Amino acid sequence: MPVSFLDASSAYPMRFADGRVNRGLVHLSRVIDHPNIEIGDFTYASSFDPPDDWAVRLAPYTYPGAPERLRIGRFCQIADRVRIVTASANHPMAGISTYPFAIFDPARLADYIDQITGLPDTVIGHDVWLGDGVTVLPGARIGNGAIVGAGAVVGGTVPDYAVVAGNPARVTRMRFGPAEIERLLRLAWWDWPPDRIAAVTGALARADLDALEALAPSCPA
Known part of the structure; x- marks a missing residue:
């Protein structure tokens, strides 16, 4: 059965109490189409000044086409x-x-090619909270x-x-001890089907690992 509050297809998943759609909060995977950016479902960004281009x-x-x-x-x-x-x-x-002389004359790019190849990716995991005004540096x-x-x-x-x-x-x-972190990474709740996630939000809120494990769709070996 679909879970109405976990709708990954919605660009604007949040409504105010009066029913208005919050245009300042977006599911990024629904508003960004970029060949160099990969964003998982349900990841959102919020802004008091929402842009045209997230x-x-x-x-x-x-x-597009960056290394x-x-x-x-x-x-x-x-x-x-x-x-x-x-x-x-x-x-x-x-x-x-x-x-950066080459950005003004692409013919000079060859002078720098060995310095601009093999640049590191920037990777942000699952269920990460980036607070207001955070700056993430290259290759983090x-x-x-x-x-x-x-x-x-x-x-x-x-x-x-x-x-x-x-x-x-x-x-x-x-946030947790080594043994608890190992259990959480093994469970990887963020990959579960939405209906199963909806059933365990109480366990997630209470940090009840036993309840989370009991409701897991399957426990990897």
């Missing part, structure tokens, strides 16, 4: 003013000058279930289920 708002340096990709998992929550700076934003730095890897505090500047690798804050972002605490 790809440009979130990842302004990720152009890197941006991958964002399912059920992520992206607050207002988040910016994801992917690797094409960087200027070549191996030479004497960092001035943010683990599943991580929370990134407002205004943080994130580079490098953020562990699964870590809480990070600051500039540069540092781990302030882990």
